[in-house]
Amino acid sequence: MRLLHTKTLKLHEFFGTSIPPYTILSHTWDEGEVSFQELQSGSGESKAGYDKIRGCCEIAASDGFEYAWVDTCCIDKTSSAELSEAINSMYSWYRTSDVCYVYLADVLPNLDAKARDEAIRKSRWFTRGWTLQELIAPSSVIFYDSRWHELGTKESLEILISDITKIDGAVLRDADKIESFSVAQRMSWASTRVTTRVEDIAYCLLGIFGVHMPMLYGEGDHAFVRLQEEIMRTTADHSIFAWTREGSLHGLLAHTPAWFRRSGDIVCSQSHVLTDDSFSVTNKGIHLYLPTRPTATPDLCLAVLSCHKIDKNMTNLGIYLQRQSEYCDIFKRSPSDSLGEVESATILELNKENIFVKQDPLPIKVPSYDRFIVSMKGVPNSEFAFGGVTPRF
Template sequence: MWLLDTKTGALTNSKGSYAILSHVWSPSGEQTFQEVRALIPIPGLSGASAKIKDCCAFARGHGYSRVWIDTCCIDKTSSAELSEAINSMYLWYSEAVVCIVFLEDVDASQDPRNPHSQFRRSRWWRRGWTLQELIAPRAVLFVSRDWEPLGTKRSLADIIEQITGIDRSVLANDRPLNTISVARRMSWAAGRETTRLEDEAYSLMGLFDIHMPTLYGEGRRAFIRLQEEILRRIPDQIRIVVCHTRRRLAMPRSFGRAFGPLATAPR
């Protein structure tokens, strides 16, 4: 995996401890792997975007010399590297020393526990990929738009449970994910949005310990494939998943007789 040096901005393909960023991509775009690599001749991080510079400064200030940011630490021009990254994403988040959740639409002056706080209404809670980015890391630190700490996953577990429906025992790392039913895990994804249709499935692979090829362009077939893989691993629970979804897609008769229709989205 590529890691960004928090002092120089250099990208290195190496192992070791690292912080990891979780955020909502900007509609105007983010700096890519190629763009950040091209900045290496420029001293420090002077040519990097505000988000990358601020993330590196925050991580460096908390003692982390390297950070992983999805927008610039994956060479998305390589389909092989992109597929490997998507299949490894849950592992990478779980192995990070800390996950920094940057909430660009949240003010530090607001108390997250306020029933009408920006924290509760942040777009971050509605994105598909952020589900595994919340669950996988043991240490999660939420920061405001000004990179001021708001609290941790553990300290805010009761609030996060209210927002997401995710069991507090899972958020506190007291209960292994594989002890949670497939239906329950799938319900956490309901109502979340992804920019690419296929990511409705790809963003959930880590939650079920599934690895499969990523094929952008396959549309809702991706979610069917995900369920087929879950069926192979946990066959006794696939019927429950279907009951928790609304949309259906006709499958071959032999498949339907054996297992019933599979859903086309986690809704």
């Protein structure tokens, strides 16, 4: 782990138990951020982002810390191996920091309490994917405005932050409490957040779910599918399927956290009505063994999940599945803007089925071009002539 010396702004590398106490910066990236190479060479001192690094280090030094960590310059992003290791370690680094400084570049100084809270509420920092774990993981968080004036702490601003993010105050007070919240609830916290790169909306959630996976930039939405598959290896939480979306038939796994936007009140059922609530990924698709209830539509059934809404603990939720052919155990998820409901007391009366749902391959987004240049090297000009273009534009 590389750390900045708060007085010299020079980088030092530490390993394992030799890592000293350190502060850590949380911010949103803007133009002119200073990279690892630019900090090393000294060329970054003229860039706009250098002032942010210096401000962080000055606050850290005044708080008695010798070292600080800033993501823009403490990671060599030209090394894919180092970047992958850093992303998989990020939650842990924020968790073990002594204090996290949140720099809100769009919150002006010298505002009264009402204007301050409104400015915080509108800050871009609360819309970014990466800042979710940066808010939850550290035990101590201090917020600063654009001039590095203190705005408050995670503790003093808890009610406001919880209202903005919809994150339960128990998690804000103690990150270890996150394990008691369902997959659907945690996904809902990320449902309105965005990242610059499509894949990062998955990678920024690794620590939230306590999983690890390699970075494959270029895989697009498949990164989020991979994230869910990793989560499924660590939990039998059915709420991972408790999302809603209209559209066409598809698999059981969501393409984006946005599909969990309405799932913030869904929790795991504590009853033992569903005696086998495990699931697995097979070559036929995701396998579940669930009670099903027929519907009025042929080959459409409601599969009962082991989860419910917080205020309806005697009513299990279910997902609508379309059987792909008669007497077949292969299903597709039917599009719906709502989840089905089944009274828990009636579940034992339903038949249980082996269900396999294959995840459709996601389309690869290929850039489109309006023109191409073809270069033919080593061909004598006298032997060829331009004959035309097909199709014509």
